[in-house]
Amino acid sequence: MPSRIHTLRVDSVVLRHSDWGEADRLLTIFSREQGKLRCVAKGARKLLSRKAGHLEPFTRVALLLAKGKDLWIVTQAETVEAWLPIKEDLTRTATAAYVVELLDRFTYEEGENQHLFQLLVDSLGRIATAPDLFLPVRYYEIHLLDILGFKPELFQCVKCRDEIKPENQYFSFLLGGVLCPRHGPGAEGARPVSMLALKYLRHLQRSTYTVALKADPPAITRYEMESLLNHYITFLLERGLNTPDFLRKIKN
Ligand SMILES: [Zn+2]
Numbered sequence: 001m002p003s004r005i006h007t008l009r010v011d012s013v014v015l016r017h018s019d020w021g022e023a024d025r026l027l028t029i030f031s032r033e034q035g036k037l038r039c040v041a042k043g044a045r046k047l048l049s050r051k052a053g054h055l056e057p058f059t060r061v062a063l064l065l066a067k068g069k070d071l072w073i074v075t076q077a078e079t080v081e082a083w084l085p086i087k088e089d090l091t092r093t094a095t096a097a098y099v100v101e102l103l104d105r106f107t108y109e110e111g112e113n114q115h116l117f118q119l120l121v122d123s124l125g126r127i128a129t130a131p132d133l134f135l136p137v138r139y140y141e142i143h144l145l146d147i148l149g150f151k152p153e154l155f156q157c158v159k160c161r162d163e164i165k166p167e168n169q170y171f172s173f174l175l176g177g178v179l180c181p182r183h184g185p186g187a188e189g190a191r192p193v194s195m196l197a198l199k200y201l202r203h204l205q206r207s208t209y210t211v212a213l214k215a216d217p218p219a220i221t222r223y224e225m226e227s228l229l230n231h232y233i234t235f236l237l238e239r240g241l242n243t244p245d246f247l248r249k250i251k252n
Contacts, residue, residue: 008065008072010034011080013120014057015100019045027055027074028104029063032117036107039065039072054079058086058096058124081121083128095133099123099140105237106148115147122209134222135204139212141229142204150236153177154202159187168195171228173235189235197224 012031020026025044030036041055054061054077064076086092103120107113119140126136145151155164157180158172170184171177171193178198184190200217217225 006067007075008034008067010037010063010065011117012037012061012063013100013117013124014055014059014061015104016057017041017055025055026071029061030103030107030117030120031063032114033112035111035113035116036104036109037065037072038109039063039074040068041074041077044074056087058083058093058100060121060124081125083124085128086124091133092127095127095137096124099127099137102141102144102233106144113147116144119143119147126209134226135213135215138225138229139204139209141233142201145233145236146205150176151205152201152232154198154205157183159183164198166195166199169193169198171232173232176232191228191231193228194221194224196221197228201225201228 010029010031010033012029015028015030015036017025017027020040023043023045025041027039027041028036029039044055055074059079060081060083062076062078062080063074065072066075067073083096086096099120103116107116123136123140126139127133130136142152152171153176156162156178157164158175158177159179160183162180164178164180167181169181169192170179170187170190172179172184172187172190174187174189178193179187179190184192196217200215200221203215204212
């Protein structure tokens with residue numbers, strides 16, 4: 001952080017918190033202005049603390065931060081959006097926890113990323129209200145990958161660059177995209193993907209959310225889409241492909 005900045009006003013979402021010392025709370029937030037930040041809320045665990053209620057995970061909160069010795073210190077907090085249905089429903093809580101954890105694991109304190117902030121806010125809003133959470137979460141995953149520089153290639157074979165035809169294909173975690181039936185079988189880290197699952201994944205990738213919502217994949221295809229995205233995400237995280245060094249390399 002530049003040394004001349006002593007206070008900072010941020011629009012942010014609380015990702016997680018933990019106890020800090022006797023009465024304080026350490027927060028990890030994702031802000032519109034500065035991306036991921038860690039800050040301390042002093043006295044937040046004291047009974048009747050006016051700040052405490054604003055600083056729960058999955059809350060959008062406007063904060064005034066003051067520069068401390070090592071960390072930012074929360075001096076004012078005001079809830080912008082509490083997303084109460086997320087806190088009142090176990091399935092929604094677990095889903096929001098997954099969304100927030102993915103963001104947390106894929107990002108470092110590397111500064112502003114407005115697209116990521118907007119995707120997070122939009123997704124939490126959808127998780128709070130959507131009757132069915134399948135599409136909001138898949139949409140989040142696929143667009144998160146896109147923003148982070150891991151957009152899966154779904155339109156061309158990642159080996160021969162031929163356009164993918166409407167037939168069953170393979171997906172390579174290693175190469176980050178689809179392999180045609182000529183190059184898929186036996187390729188390392190590749191698995192089959194059905195024509196239908198691919199069709200819906202493409203639809204999510206290139207559509208606005210409103211348009212994406214019109215998709216209604218059958219249960220077996222939903223399972224396949226979820227499994228493919230989860231495996232790809234796990235692959236990226238386990239390979240350490242989300243580290244700042246690696247990300248800088250692929251951006252350059
Ligand atoms: Zn090919």
